[in-house]
Amino acid sequence: MQPPENQSLALNGREVNIQNLPHLQQYNAKRREAKMKEIQTGVDLLQSVGIFPSRRPCQDVVWAVLFLSVVAATACFSIYYFQDIDTSRNEDAAFRDHETLNHQQVEALTAHVGRLTLAGVAGTLASLVFAFFFMMLAKACAKPLVYAALFFVPALTIVAGLVLLGLVMAREPVSVMSLIPGGCLVALGVCYASCVCCCWRRYIPFTVEVVEMVAEISNDNPCMVAVSVLGSFAAAIWVMLVAICWVGVTIKYKSDTADQDLNASEPINFAFLFLICWGGGVIHNVCHTSYCGVFGRWYFNEEGWPLVSSVRVALTTSFGSICLGSLVVAVIRMIEYAVRVAQQEAQSEGNYVACVVFCVLDCFISCIGDILEYFNEWAYVQCALRGSSFCKSVRATYALCVCNGIQYVIADLLVDSVVSLGAFMSGLVGCGMGLAVALSGLERSPDGARTGAGAGQDYAMVAIIGGFLGFFGGVIGGASAMSIFSSGTKALLTCWAEDPRPLQEEYSGIHDTIAAKIHDHESN
Template identity: 30%
Template sequence: MAARTSVLQDLAGHDNAQVKRGGSILEQSEHFSEVRRCRDVIWAFLFLIVAGVVVCGAVAFSINLWSMDKNSKADTTVLHLLEDSYVHAMLSLFVAGLASLGFSVLFLLFAQHNAECVVWTCLLLGPVCAVASGAAMMASSWPMPGVVGLLVFGLGILLFILVFCCWKDLVPLTVLLLRTVIHVVRMHSTMIMLSIFGAALAILWSVACFTSLLAVSFYDEEIAHAMKEKTSRSPMKALVFFCFAFMYYWGSIVSIDTAFTSCSGVFGRWYFQKDRPDDAPISKSLKVACTTSFGSICFGSFCVAVVRAVEFVVGVLRREAQEDGNIVLCCLLAVVECIVECIGDILQWVCSWAYVQCAVRGVGFCDACSATFSLCTFANMDAICASTLIDSVPYLGALIVGLLSGGVGFLSYHAAGASASGYAISVFACSFWLGTLAAWAALMPLKAGASTVIVCFAEEPDFLRRQAPALYEAFVHHCGDVSSEGSRRSSRNSLQLGDQARDLRAAPLMEMGPVGQRKLQVTVPEGVLPGQMVQVRTPEGQLLQVAVPLGYSPGQAFVANY
């Protein structure tokens, strides 16, 4: 545990207050403690109340619609048509959801044996879709949506350039990390059930939300009238859209993040060698995600859902401005939508790393964010993140599965003979969205595994050397490649050692062996002052942190003992 003590003590003694707070949280929290407190409980109660209202409303409307007496009312032709369309649409969505689970499992099985092909396919899918959709929009009409199509087409070309000029060098490390993650999934194959559990919850929640929206529109005449108007002219419609989007995103993200946290717990137990069969790693991880850490998941998901709901409403307004041909307003709303989307992406990125700490240590959401910030600042975790493209694999894999699921839902709706009602395109869009969401939940082991391995490596690298030596060497190599740049970035917040010169016996970032008398020549990087810490790599591949002695300036070399 020498590495843990070294890293956490350095974090807890950091001069940056935020880093110090995160280090103290890490130092006080043990891995996989048997006794855990329930965190952020109030958010779990709030979510359960919202979920209860949505589910009860959906069930009540479905029962009323199903048990309607068709012979007692002669003027219910529209209602009969609504009933038939509703039943066929819900069945099609359900079939699309089941299809997405099957396609997701096939994607995981294919990735086990063709990791490099999967990575390249996911990298090229985004540019191909952007170019194709942009060309289709340009071929439709001008100025709108032709102008938007031109921008999308240009974005696709730019993505192609980035793939072949910048991102191709990141593929080898991404493939190695993906193979390690899939190796763990094969060791604990029932982990896929956690993903299916999250995907099933996402499917049921989506159906419940769409049913509740239909019920509100059907029984409330004021809302039904408002839904026929433009959102820009009807505050009621904008409010309904915001509430619907918020509830939909909150429940869906909770379902996905519950699966994510469960998988993170399994990977964390593998990393720290606590995944023996008698330890029941999968059941314990699921228990943590659904009990003690569930409030933290609801808290983080709430923050993301609010931003996503705002983004949804802004997107609706932008599309209406585009249909009206108002180019100025459309461009302004596009800028606002982009800003809001970036905020949502940042929150979602922070949550994905914070949930790892919730799964491994059982801390609250805010404490998990502080701990993650400390590791990113001190342990050069951002360098590894910038060297991999593992996030694109589940995202774009879910897009592939979503397209296939949308096709299945459309064919199911058409085969039922309901396509004449005019809702076929809407069913395809909903099936695509539902399939993408369910696939994203089903592919959680890929994202959760990569995030957990990187976070745990930032704190205790030596465990990865025992579990996956090849990946450990690759991580060390990439950390060494960026150590000079990282030292410039982190030196402003490094631990100050006082005015006196110190013995430069290095404090390694991995488990220390017996102290030897070997020496290492270190060149002071640009922007580093005497007394500040720099990160270097020994010929043996060990990461060290050494202090620059007094009297040495950038470009000068000194000798450190280790």
């Protein structure tokens, strides 16, 4: 394999000799030549297709058609099975009077379905409202927020360890072995906090600057939260459709009573889990691509309605690329799930050699899935900017990052910690709202005591399920809104690699910091 003839490329306002890139020096001659050719292909795409072209052809159409066909089939099956369950179960008096494993009557449980559904919806809406104020808070005081995000996990781990130790020591007698779990949690939290102080402290100022910039742009485009709202409800509807299909298949072929085991065969479980992963990935990446389009249009000062244009691109010309990339990740996740099932079976059979092998394989496949999922988000930036196909976007992203040293900047960013904190806090807000809604409609007697359907275990059940649904919906909604920070960071760094001048004019300090980081790494 011969190296590319043109090894000097004009990119990012400077001449880049791809043969001398520091990233390639770790490979042998054969692999270096292959990677040089990949970079050349990506650069050719970057130079042949401009930013925000006036006309965008639909890319990877076959994958969009396949996904939409799967969605249509899932919706039809869910309607069919829902009607079948309703006619064959809910009208059966014997079924309504049947008691479940925790001695609750089915008829009593179905009385709470509407309220519990409302609890999940209310939790999602409350989390989105909280996420909006969280973005405003990030603009006003980004530094305390970043510190809180970094120390939140170690603090939570230490508190959990101390609580566990307190519970153990409150009992008599206290054994040394019973103190080990709590002590391990405390030690783990202390080690985590030490890493934040010693290893990550130098990255905090740069992260604060980036969070402030992304929050300011987000507050100038507050309608992006509307995409989060639609994405959250689309994800909830998709999960509901798939769940109805799963329950319908299970009941139709495996069960006629409320208490029988409803576990379907493993192939059916694999199929429905695959649908959850693929559909959820498509919804998340549509939102991500829309966010990237908004930030890209702000960066290059494109006229028009940035949110409308970005959503239209994500749902039309780039939808096939989003479906393809999400499909690849979903397949990897299914392989990961299959390995975990095999590991559990080996463990139950006492085959420890196979258990260790599957454990190692699980870690390896999980890392591959995480890498693909992370890199796909960078590739979708090119889909938002140029409207290229998924495979071409991957090549263009690789070339852009390697030729401009963006990987060095990514390594110094801790924005994901802020995203995780915001998502968790949104979940807590959703949990509180869901709990309040779930319990608000329970009947009260004149003296204020719970009666009827709200008594005893039923009361506790409604509280637990309502809080869980609120938390679940809150995490989904909060994570969707908080991903604006992650998407905005990726989009802005990619746009800077395309053309650094707009960032230099608007945020000269961040531009100088990025350039200095890349120069320092390349010098070393």
